[in-house]
Amino acid sequence: MTAVPxxxxxxxxxxxxxxxxxxxxxxxxDAGKTTLTEKLLLFGGAIHLAGxxxxxxxxxxxxxxxxxxxxxxxxxxxxxxxxxxxxxxxxNLLDTPGHQxxxxxxxxxxxxxxxxxxxxxxxKGIESQTRKLFEVCRLRDIPxxxxxxxxxxxxxxxxxxxxxxxxxxxxDVCPMTWPVGMGGDFRGAFDLRDHRYLKSESRPGAxxxxxxxxxxxxxxxLDKLVxxxxxxxxxxxxxxAVSAYPGFDLGSYxxxxxxxxxxxxxxxxxxxxxxxxxxxxxxPPPRPQPAEPRTVYPDxxxxxxxxxxxxxxxxxxHRDRVAFLRLCSGRLRRGMKLRQVHSGxxxxxxxxxxxxARERQLxxxxxxxxxxxxxxxxxxRVGDTLTEGEELRFTGIPNFAPEILRxxxxxxxxxxxxxxxxxxxxxxxxxxxxxxxxxxxxxxVGVVGQLQLEVLASRIATEYKIAVGFxxxxxxxxxxxxxxxxxxxxxxVERNSGSLAEDRDGASVFLARDTWDLNRTIRxxxxxxxxxxxxxx
Ligand code: GDP
Numbered sequence: 001m002t003a004v005p006x007x008x009x010x011x012x013x014x015x016x017x018x019x020x021x022x023x024x025x026x027x028x029x030d031a032g033k034t035t036l037t038e039k040l041l042l043f044g045g046a047i048h049l050a051g052x053x054x055x056x057x058x059x060x061x062x063x064x065x066x067x068x069x070x071x072x073x074x075x076x077x078x079x080x081x082x083x084x085x086x087x088x089x090x091x092n093l094l095d096t097p098g099h100q101x102x103x104x105x106x107x108x109x110x111x112x113x114x115x116x117x118x119x120x121x122x123x124k125g126i127e128s129q130t131r132k133l134f135e136v137c138r139l140r141d142i143p144x145x146x147x148x149x150x151x152x153x154x155x156x157x158x159x160x161x162x163x164x165x166x167x168x169x170x171x172d173v174c175p176m177t178w179p180v181g182m183g184g185d186f187r188g189a190f191d192l193r194d195h196r197y198l199k200s201e202s203r204p205g206a207x208x209x210x211x212x213x214x215x216x217x218x219x220x221x222l223d224k225l226v227x228x229x230x231x232x233x234x235x236x237x238x239x240x241a242v243s244a245y246p247g248f249d250l251g252s253y254x255x256x257x258x259x260x261x262x263x264x265x266x267x268x269x270x271x272x273x274x275x276x277x278x279x280x281x282x283x284p285p286p287r288p289q290p291a292e293p294r295t296v297y298p299d300x301x302x303x304x305x306x307x308x309x310x311x312x313x314x315x316x317x318h319r320d321r322v323a324f325l326r327l328c329s330g331r332l333r334r335g336m337k338l339r340q341v342h343s344g345x346x347x348x349x350x351x352x353x354x355x356x357a358r359e360r361q362l363x364x365x366x367x368x369x370x371x372x373x374x375x376x377x378x379x380x381r382v383g384d385t386l387t388e389g390e391e392l393r394f395t396g397i398p399n400f401a402p403e404i405l406r407x408x409x410x411x412x413x414x415x416x417x418x419x420x421x422x423x424x425x426x427x428x429x430x431x432x433x434x435x436x437x438x439x440x441x442x443x444x445v446g447v448v449g450q451l452q453l454e455v456l457a458s459r460i461a462t463e464y465k466i467a468v469g470f471x472x473x474x475x476x477x478x479x480x481x482x483x484x485x486x487x488x489x490x491x492x493v494e495r496n497s498g499s500l501a502e503d504r505d506g507a508s509v510f511l512a513r514d515t516w517d518l519n520r521t522i523r524x525x526x527x528x529x530x531x532x533x534x535x536x537x
Pocket of ligand 1: 027028029030031032033034035036149150151152153264265266267268
């Protein structure tokens with residue numbers, strides 16, 4: 001493997017609670033997320049050969065029918081966690097599925113990160129999926145570093161790309177690297193802060209020795225390295241970029257108002273190292289986490305964390321699953337017992353799992369920012385808070401109002417009980433949401449994307465051996481109904497029983513026939529709240 005420079009500057013001796021960088025990559029399919037992930041792992045020393053990420057995923061995905069379905073479509077529904085170390089820091093990269101039919105998993109994964117990298121294809125600019133994921137980041141003020149990828153191909157003008165970020169995402173931008181030629185003229189990028197020319201390298205993986213320290217963009221050294229026409233145009237646009245945008249402001253970035261922008265190429269290893277350095281030096285270490293009744297700080301002694309994702313065991317015959325816990329404070333050791341605040345039950349952590357790029361390993365100790373897997377038989381649920389005993393509840397891990405609602409048709413009525421069990425199990429994993437209408441007996445399932453529906457049908461058939469079909473429901477959208485006035489709520493439920501259902505926790509859900517129906521109802525009941533998201537209480 002090629003030697004990779006490890007000239008990180010901010011990593012002197014981080015304290016335990018500052019030694020983690022837990023992040024996700026958000027992007028539209030094809031922007032280059034997989035390639036960039038491979039390169040980050042490669043530069044971080046976690047894998048020896050780029051290409052490993054996909055190969056690894058491919059092997060895993062053949063293990064059951066629904067995984068088979070993912071494979072056939074070339075996408076990944078299940079998120080995973082990849083860990084690498086560099087310069088005394090541990091990086092936890094949480095994978096978010098990039099397909100447009102994403103599930104709630106994707107959103108919830110973003111609740112467990114402290115920052116995100118937004119990858120944009122230089123030829124396409126901001127695409128729909130990126131935008132959706134960005135909105136989720138914004139809800140939580142997650143700071144974002146932007147990587148404009150594929151500058152080795154013909155792309156949009158850099159200024160146009162920056163303008164688009166500013167105008168469509170309402171984010172300030174600060175270019176950190178600037179392309180030295182694009183497409184056929186591509187000669188690399190220039191680090192505007194440290195004045196280094198990052199030469200393009202035709203040999204992938206060769207990150208060493210292609211960085212030239214310069215004395216600004218006018219350094220005569222560049223005249224020998226870059227053809228005149230390309231250099232002139234680079235100097236002109238880079239000078240404009242430096243004068244047109246304000247300098248980098250750490251506070252503004254960390255508050256989610258400004259994004260540092262790296263122009264680069266994941267494929268050609270261009271500016272990837274600089275991106276990794278930015279993650280180390282600028283991206284926030286584990287942040288204080290909002291909770292009721294108090295905020296939790298990462299340097300607190302007592303262990304706390306929340307479950308943001310459930311994943312079924314790869315073997316469909318076993319109903320045990322893995323809960324993904326984001327650690328928020330304390331040092332978690334194997335063998336500890338933690339309290340599931342919701343139920344008061346003690347959960348024993350005999351076999352917590354660390355997720356490494358190459359294999360799962362038994363964890364001995366985890367720190368704030370780390371993700372661990374807890375195998376369990378359905379005790380744990382998404383949104384659960386675990387503590388050493390304190391009555392706490394982490395907030396901001398929502399259920400989302402589904403965009404697709406279907407009635408579940410059961411062919412064999414004798415199996416109603418099993419169906420209920422199956423739906424509840426799968427709802428627990430976040431594969432679907434289930435609603436039971438107040439009138440009538442047919443369950444209604446809600447999903448965020450069409451693919452989720454297919455996964456649901458296939459899993460009910462293969463794992464529970466129940467034949468079901470989905471029928472159009474006369475409803476288009478759902479909203480949780482809440483009110484400070486129980487009498488009002490009761491009145492609303494009585495008058496609208498044909499459009500009301502309960503979710504798994506018994507919360508009232510209004511099923512609207514269409515947008516017009518929803519808007520009219522909201523207008524007619526000004527004292528009620530119609531919510532698009534609901535948190536477990
Ligand atoms: P994902 O869908 O976002 O994970 O995208 P991939 O990483 O699979 O990349 C999609 C395609 O773009 C693949 O064919 C990659 O080889 C290609 N690609 C990724 N990064 C670059 C880049 O920097 N330059 C060029 N020319 N192609 C790239």
